[in-house]
Amino acid sequence: MALAALRTEFAVAESFPAAALAEAAAATPLAPECDLRHIPFVTLDPVGSRDLDQAFHIERGRSGWIVRYAIADVPAFVAPGGALDAAARDRGQTLYLPDGTVPLHPRVLSEGHASLLPGEDRSAYVWTVELDPDGAVTAANVLRAQVRSRAQLDYPAAQLDIEAGAAQEPLSLLPEIGRIRAEQERLRGGASLNMPEEQIRETAEGYRIERRFPLPVEEWNAQLSLLVGIVAGEMMLGAGIGILRTMPAPPPEALREFRDRVAALGEPWAPELSYGEYLHALEHGAVRTPAIMQAAASLFRGADYVVFNGAPPEETVQAAIASPYAHVTAPLRRLVDRWGLVVCAALSAGHAVPGWASESLPALPQLMRASQQRASQLGSAALDRVEAALLRDRIGERFEAVVIEIRGDRARVQIVEPPVTAQCESAGLVAGTRVQVRVVSADIAVGEVELAAE
Structure with a gap:
């Protein structure tokens, strides 16, 4: 329901x-x-x-x-x-x-x-x-x-x-x-x-x-798929008409913050490694990997579509791909x-x-932004409700979890099994470590789960 x-x-x-x-x-x-x-x-x-x-x-x-x-x-x-x-x-x-x-x-x-x-x-x-x-x-x-x-x-x-x-x-x-x-x-x-x-x-x-x-x-x-998308993006740029999928590069301060965060997690980013090489070297099952991936995902934001017909746009590259892309x-x-x-x-x-295609190109970015926003919100809301359903009958039970992010007085933790991500108070918690959490409440109708660290 x-x-x-x-x-x-x-x-x-x-x-x-x-x-x-x-x-x-x-x-x-x-x-x-x-x-x-x-x-x-x-x-x-x-x-x-x-x-x-x-x-x-x-x-x-x-x-x-x-x-x-x-x-x-x-x-x-x-x-x-x-x-x-x-x-x-x-x-x-x-x-x-x-x-x-x-x-x-x-x-x-x-x-x-x-x-x-x-x-x-x-x-x-x-x-x-x-x-x-x-x-x-x-x-x-x-x-x-x-x-x-x-x-x-x-x-x-x-x-x-x-x-x-x-x-x-x-x-x-x-x-x-x-x-x-x-x-x-x-x-x-x-x-x-x-x-x-x-x-x-x-x-x-x-x-x-x-x-x-x-x-x-x-x-x-x-x-x-990436190969063809890159070829398409470069083809459009070469001809001066098209629609690109773009994303700005992380600002230097964001990269410095990421280096500090992963160093604090005990997985420092070696200077001789590129960003991609560092991420690919991470062990999937390591306790610190979810926290590092969460920090990495926050670097690349601002994905958008840009239309051009004549001069190329100011932003032409999808930074995570490091190339023009469509x-x-x-x-x-x-x-x-x-x-x-x-x-x-x-x-x-x-x-x-x-x-018809060239004339309607300018309408596409807003159509896609609205569509992506709805899809993202809908997907998150559905996941929240299923997570709440998985814990509804387990109020008071304790689970092993990994702390993936600390933001002020709140922490995001990831329960190992069932795989639920929720929030709790951050006092005493450290990102990238294991913790025991207790289920305080789970409301399916609104998709809210509250945990408490033990």
Whole structure:
């Protein structure tokens, strides 16, 4: 009931207008520019996914690598200015809730006609990126093509196949590409945080929370998406038109504070290590790691979208990636990617950007900001309510926890099991240490948990 109430509280649209549904049911893509169905693309996603935005193929070239990344051709199904376009702009992105998803587009598209499902002929934007042996980009282009995915892979099974030496191409080549692109990230000065995920799972016994670090195969797969996003951002900047995902670099005083905080935690940041190298060297299971990750996450703030048409914007870099970057790889789930794909395909072909896209670019940042704010608030509220539910019947019990942050007279602590993060008074507590906490109260309706340190 508490989770269902969130949909009303945050004005979540449960259904689409009839006109939008009719457009989605009737939409058929135009013939793509070429036929690439002979290329054995595969998809790689969480178990059970149906909204498959990306499919990849990797092969060794004459002097390096060729990466092909097929992205669902959402622009072919959404008529600019139509009812479906308007509904998508209102939503901004797919919302992921414990009791079900609220898709950006009707499921007939996002989990059907536009999804890169295995064995189905699909129109897609295919990025072809050539890399040298070290993983640096030497050439890139994008065009609309007909594709057919050969297999729908999932992360756990793919990881097991790779570890057992049973993976077939192109999956068997993913670790090598992922590692050399991660090295390129290190050379740029970027830093993927690889924060532990807190996922809410529904089981026969009720909801539970899983806290885990991404599998290596997820990190390698993410490098493919980052690669294409970087290529897209640089393509837009080179042509003087587009929309970038930006983030300012941490100010020097913030970096000094971070160095002081991690030194106080007993994990000093050695001067010879880059920020990314320092984070990657942390042990996932160490008691101090959650506190260090919490401090690291606070460094990179202010992510935004910036539109330009002519002179480049003042801010062009996504600081955590250490490169220009654009969102173009998840159009089924994120509104802005539809524009990014259309802009880059036109630029790659040497054509003018379609008028509807260039004229509506300025509206996108505010649409995405509003959407991201709602998604973030909704996700936090849902997690708070599930955490309260996990502790509702355990008032007075004691649990082992890790202190992850001290702010004035309040401390944030992370219970080891069940994985709940909540607050208590900070007196006598030290970040990065273990502590015993007692559950004082847990209110599911408002998602509030109060702990007391013992």
